[in-house]
Amino acid sequence: IAEQFVNTDLGGQLGDWLDFMKVMTLSSDRKAAQPDLENQRLxxxxxxxxxxxxxxxxxxILPFLQSGSFPSSLKKHPIINRLPSSWMNWEQDTETTFRDIHNREERRVFYVGVTRAERELYLFGPTSRQSMFTKELESENPQPMEIKTMNEHQDNSLSLSERKQRLLADLNREIAAKQIDNARNILDELEKADRGETADGSTPKSTSREMLHLSATKIETYDTCPLKYRLKHIDNVSERKTRATLEFGSIMHAVLEEFHGLKIxxxxxxxxxxxxxKNWREDAFEYRLRGEEFRKQGEEILSDYFRFIQENPPNxxxxxxxxxxxxxxxxVKISGKIDRIDQDGDTLAIVDxxxxxxxxKAETNLQMALYTEAILRDAVPGVKGNPGKANLHFLxxxxxxxxxxxxSEQNLQDSRIKISKVADGIRSGSFEPDKNEFNCRYCDYKD
Structure with a gap:
C-alpha cells in the first residue's frame, strides 16, 4: 500500500497519506491487522x-514528556463524588493532597516505563514546559541527543522543498527496483538540493520587488553572515543553543514592563x-539548578535596577x-517593539x-537607529515628538x-544605506558564508 501511494503521489505528505489510507479503507474489504512476525523483538x-x-x-523510547502530559494534569470533576480530604478521618495527621497522590501515581507509572529498557533509554520532550520527572533525572547527567525547535507556523513539508520530496520518492522507487546507477544519480541531485543549488548547479536567484519584511535582528544577522540569515530565516533551521538565556531575557522584560505600569x-x-x-517560569529552563542560578541573577539585577531608578527617576x-x-x-517594511519611551524635557528618550x-555602544547599534527613525516618522501609535537620546540599559x-x-540625520542615513544593501543581497539570493574565526567559532550552524 505504501509503495502504491508513493508511485501515485510523488509529492505526498502526511495529510495526503492519511487521506489515501482512508480511501483505501472505504473502497476495499481490507482490514487493519498487526503483522504476524515470528520474532516480535525484531x-x-x-x-x-x-x-x-x-x-x-x-x-x-518515551515521547511526550512535558508538563501537563506526563505527569498529566489533575482533572477536577464538576461533580463532588467524595468528601474533601480535610474532612476525612485519617489515622494520623497528614498534609498529603489529592494532587500529591496523583503525582505519586504518575511517578510510579513513569518508573515502570523507564525500567523496561535493557540497554538504551531515550526520553523525548521540550526544553520548556519540561516534565518534572525528567528534571529529577539531572543528577544522572543525561546526554542530550538532539535539541530541535519546531516552528508552529512551518508547513507540513518538514522543511523539504518540493524538489527534494520528489527526489526522495524517486530514490525509494529506484532502490526498490534495484536500479543502483539511477539511485546514485538521484543522490547526486539530493546533494545539490542540500546545497541550495538548482538542477543545473546554480544558486536560485530572486529579484522580486515584493514587500520585504525586516527587523533589526534580521538585518544584523544578514550583515554578520548571509548564510546564517538564510538558514535561520528562510530555511527555518533551528539553532542548537539553549533557549535559557532568551527565556531569562523575556522574563526580565516582562517584569520591568509591568513594573513601570504601576502607579508611582x-x-x-x-x-x-x-x-x-509572578512572571517566573520554572519550565523555561532545562534543569532545576540552572533555573535557580538564573533566579538569583534576576534578584540581583532588579535590586540594582531599583537603586538606579531611585537615583534617576524616569518619566x-x-x-x-x-x-x-x-x-x-x-x-521594505521595518517593524519592531520599543521597550520604553520616556519624556525627557522636550524630547523623547528611547530605552532598550x-x-x-x-x-x-549605542552609537553603533542598528536597533537604536531604527527606533529613532520610527519616532521621527510618527510610526509609534500614540507617540508624537522629537527623538532624543537612545539608551541601551545593560541590566x-x-x-x-x-x-x-x-x-544625527547622517547616522540615520547610514543605517538606511545598510538596510538597502541587505535588502538587495536577500533579493538577489546572495547567501555566501562570511567565514572568519570569530563568526564561525560561536556559530550554531558551523557543523
Missing part, C-alpha cells in the same frame, strides 16, 4: 506503559520582587510599543533593556548601566 512495538508491565526491551507609589522594591515571582510615557514603517524607495554580559552592569547616543 520489530518496533508501540504500546502504553501499562501494557509494557513485566516486559523488557533492548531499547525503550506602588513602584517599590517589594513589588519588583513580587513581579519577578515613562510608553512601554512595549510596537511600530512599523515602510521604506517606499526600496519596498539588555541582559547580555557584554556592553556595547547586569549595575554601577554604570547606560550607553547613550543621539542619532
Amino acid at each position: 520489530a518496533v512495538q508501540v504500546m502504553t506503559i501499562h501494557q509494557s508491565k513485566g516486559l523488557q526491551f533492548p531499547i525503550v 507609589a506602588e513602584q517599590t522594591e517589594e513589588n519588583l520582587k513580587y513581579l519577578l515571582n 515613562v510615557l510608553k512601554r512595549e510599543s510596537p511600530f512599523s514603517y515602510v521604506m517606499d524607495e526600496i519596498n 533593556y539588555k541582559t547580555s554580559k557584554k556592553k556595547e 547586569r552592569h549595575g554601577d554604570d548601566p547606560l550607553s547613550s547616543h543621539q542619532f
